[in-house]
Amino acid sequence: MSVGHVARLMEAAGIPTVVVAVAAFEQPLKKMALARILLTPFLMGRPVGPVGDAETQKQVLRTALGLLESAKQPTTAIFRQP
Known part of the structure; x- marks a missing residue:
């Protein structure tokens, strides 16, 4: 959960963030x-997908970068594999 705390500090400093988990x-x-x-369906420790x-x-x-560009208010999105 420390990633969330860091993200909040960065946001408070004016740096936009997306937490991928x-x-x-x-x-x-x-x-x-x-x-x-951005929530993903992968295993713990591999939030961006399988090794390799x-x-x-x-x-x-x-998807995370798109969320960074498009979200105008607090948003939780779910990554769906094509």
Whole structure:
């Protein structure tokens, strides 16, 4: 959860953030009232996807960057694999 605390400090300093996390952490992260959260269906410790799966990892990062650009209010999004 320290990532959430760092994200809040960065947001307070005017630096926009997106926290990418596995869906298992949804409730604790929502309680932290973070600006932007992207939840993924992957295993703990691998929030951007399986080891060696560069295409999925790129898709997660593109989705996170899109969320950073488009979210006008606090948002929680769920990554869905194509």
